[in-house]
Amino acid sequence: MSFDLEYFNIGYLDTLSYKNTFVHRIDPRVKILVSFAFVIFVVSFPKYEISALFPFFLYPVFLLTAGNIPIKAIAKKVLFVSPFALFVGIFNPLIDTETLITPLGIAISGGWVSFLSILVKFVLTVSSALLLIAVTSFPGLCEALERMKLPKVFVIQLLFLYRYLFVLLEESLRMIRARDARSFGSRGKEIKTFIRLISVLLIRSIERAERIFRAMLARGFRGEIKVLKRHRLEYYDILFGVISITTFYLFRTFPVVNLLGETFNRMLQ
Amino acid sequence: MHMADALLSPAVGGAMWAGSLGTIIYCAKKLREKMDEKLIPLMGVLGAFIFAGQMINFTIPGTGSSGHIGGGMLLGILLGPYAAFLVISSVLIVQALFFADGGLLAIGANIWNLGIYPAFIGYPLIYRAMVKNNASKKAITIASVLSVVIGLQLGALSVVLETKLSGITELPFSTFLLMMQPIHLAIGLIEGFATAGIVVYVRSLRPDIVDNLNGLKSASSGVSLKKVLIIMAVLAVITGGAFSWFASTYPDGLEWSIEKIYGKPEIPEKENQMKDNLAKLQEKTAILPDYSLPAKDGKAGEESAPSWPAVDPGTSLSGIIGGLLVLVLVVIFGFIIKGMRKMRDRA
Numbered sequence: 067m068s069f070d071l072e073y074f075n076i077g078y079l080d081t082l083s084y085k086n087t088f089v090h091r092i093d094p095r096v097k098i099l100v101s102f103a104f105v106i107f108v109v110s111f112p113k114y115e116i117s118a119l120f121p122f123f124l125y126p127v128f129l130l131t132a133g134n135i136p137i138k139a140i141a142k143k144v145l146f147v148s149p150f151a152l153f154v155g156i157f158n159p160l161i162d163t164e165t166l167i168t169p170l171g172i173a174i175s176g177g178w179v180s181f182l183s184i185l186v187k188f189v190l191t192v193s194s195a196l197l198l199i200a201v202t203s204f205p206g207l208c209e210a211l212e213r214m215k216l217p218k219v220f221v222i223q224l225l226f227l228y229r230y231l232f233v234l235l236e237e238s239l240r241m242i243r244a245r246d247a248r249s250f251g252s253r254g255k256e257i258k259t260f261i262r263l264i265s266v267l268l269i270r271s272i273e274r275a276e277r278i279f280r281a282m283l284a285r286g287f288r289g290e291i292k293v294l295k296r297h298r299l300e301y302y303d304i305l306f307g308v309i310s311i312t313t314f315y316l317f318r319t320f321p322v323v324n325l326l327g328e329t330f331n332r333m334l335q
Numbered sequence: 336m337h338m339a340d341a342l343l344s345p346a347v348g349g350a351m352w353a354g355s356l357g358t359i360i361y362c363a364k365k366l367r368e369k370m371d372e373k374l375i376p377l378m379g380v381l382g383a384f385i386f387a388g389q390m391i392n393f394t395i396p397g398t399g400s401s402g403h404i405g406g407g408m409l410l411g412i413l414l415g416p417y418a419a420f421l422v423i424s425s426v427l428i429v430q431a432l433f434f435a436d437g438g439l440l441a442i443g444a445n446i447w448n449l450g451i452y453p454a455f456i457g458y459p460l461i462y463r464a465m466v467k468n469n470a471s472k473k474a475i476t477i478a479s480v481l482s483v484v485i486g487l488q489l490g491a492l493s494v495v496l497e498t499k500l501s502g503i504t505e506l507p508f509s510t511f512l513l514m515m516q517p518i519h520l521a522i523g524l525i526e527g528f529a530t531a532g533i534v535v536y537v538r539s540l541r542p543d544i545v546d547n548l549n550g551l552k553s554a555s556s557g558v559s560l561k562k563v564l565i566i567m568a569v570l571a572v573i574t575g576g577a578f579s580w581f582a583s584t585y586p587d588g589l590e591w592s593i594e595k596i597y598g599k600p601e602i603p604e605k606e607n608q609m610k611d612n613l614a615k616l617q618e619k620t621a622i623l624p625d626y627s628l629p630a631k632d633g634k635a636g637e638e639s640a641p642s643w644p645a646v647d648p649g650t651s652l653s654g655i656i657g658g659l660l661v662l663v664l665v666v667i668f669g670f671i672i673k674g675m676r677k678m679r680d681r682a
Binding site for chain 2: 076079087101102105106108109110113116117118120121123124127128130131132134143144150151154155157158161162177180184185187188191192194195196198199204207216217218219220222223224225226227228229230231233234235237238239241242245255256257258259260261262263264265267268269271272274275276278279282287288322323324325326327328330331
């Protein structure tokens with residue numbers, strides 16, 4: 067069951083995010099900012115660019131190693147996820163057949179180059195999003211969002227969503243298991259059964275929300291939740307932010323890769 | 336239909352983020368005006384419900400493959416536009432982070448494509464216009480299907496526009512549109528009927544949840560025509576700008592759709608073009624062996640002149656060598672950090 071797998075992966079990412087390493091301790095606001103800057107720099111490369119993107123692997127590799135995140139956990143997800151970018155990108159080689167480069171005498175069309183570029187950008191951006199949550203706890207992220215002045219209602223219900231995600235997923239897993247135990251082959255998955263199952267799940271969820279609300283009232287809820295502020299901007303947070311963004315900027319503006327290749331070529335000669 | 340970072344340009348991604356963020360702030364403000372405290376846990380739990388509900392799959396009638404619901408319109412019907420928009424946004428944020436659906440920059444576009452249309456067009460303008468208190472099953476079904484289909488069609492159209500505006504794909508506008516819209520019509524019909532089924536069934540068990548059009552969802556009746564018109568105007572400007580851009584860049588695409596309106600059979604020619612391209616590709620791969628040797632000589636001659644500032648980045652040999660070197664360096668860097676951490680752990 068692929069969904070089972072996905073579910074357990076959520077829990078796994080969640081446990082990873084509570085480790086205590088240098089990158090885990092960085093203020094979530096800085097991490098959000100740096101990750102966004104990273105994605106924007108990566109995406110800003112023109113469509114025929116491949117090798118100039120390679121230095122950007124430094125950032126995910128840094129988060130992976132410094133955050134002590136197993137590479138398998140991230141790689142599996144990157145390979146598993148949304149094929150939309152690939153689905154759209156695969157048409158480039160079919161349509162753009164003009165030869166763009168001929169390295170070592172092999173003619174490569176612009177379409178293949180731009181498709182490869184999409185692939186590299188895809189891996190970079192998707193892995194950086196996964197790694198952001200792997201090195202930042204979700205409550206930490208919500209705290210950052212609130213302190214970045216996102217509306218309170220929004221942040222609070224986001225926290226609620228995350229808290230009850232695991233509860234409801236387990237409830238739904240139980241229902242699926244019960245359905246599978248009572249049906250053979252492809253039976254039991256008709257849309258009619260599905261509608262009843264999901265309606266029951268919906269009503270149970272709403273009733274749960276009502277119980278939660280009453281429990282909250284009993285504990286003095288007045289429409290506001292105080293989010294615990296665990297983080298303070300320290301000098302190393304700012305240092306991390308400045309160094310990362312400056313590095314991205316340098317990688318974007320200077321032909322680092324070509325310079326390196328050129329010097330290597332000269333050294334060989 | 337999740338948009339991906341790799342298909343977006345910073346300008347388009349940033350614009351979509353700005354639009355979505357603005358709408359989130361606007362919705363939160365609207366909710367604060369008529370705040371029902373009960374709504375906060377309900378919103379969170381319903382967001383979690385969407386994930387849990389997506390785990391339950393069903394067989395799509397007539398195909399044998401299985402699908403699950405998206406749930407945007409269902410949230411609209413249960414919560415009203417403002418709260419529903421916030422919940423849809425939260426679901427998409429969690430999906431982007433944990434399931435890696437799309438990416439950080441694409442969140443803005445995804446919220447727009449999957450949130451704005453059900454919450455601000457599908458629900459208030461279509462569903463609520465057709466379903467009043469004590470509506471019949473038939474009315475609910477028709478309204479659900481119609482609103483979901485229109486919402487998804489607009490969403491799919493937005494995906495096409497965003498991708499084309501970003502200029503990453505080579506797909507012609509018309510072909511891309513032809514691939515996206517019919518598929519999302521099918522998805523919309525299934526989602527619409529599933530949504531209708533859920534609404535009707537839940538109403539038979541707990542009528543208060545669905546029919547409570549004045550209580551929890553009171554804010555929904557406050558969608559003023561003016562606001563909706565403003566949103567529509569903004570959308571029109573965006574699409575209008577996009578279309579004028581296409582008109583200049585892809586005249587064939589627009590001409591083609593105009594011709595289609597006038598009933599000329601243009602599709603075969605389109606297919607031919609595709610075939611031509613495939614044939615060209617075949618040709619290319621076929622002559623490759625003959626082609627490569629002289630090219631190599633020519634290349635070697637060119638390479639001897641050191642002219643890196645003049646070459647297009649990534650097209651020269653040094654670009655490739657440099658790229659490989661960089662990858663090796665990155666791996667070494669990773670091992671160094673790993674080693675440093677291990678030494679520290681031991682100390």
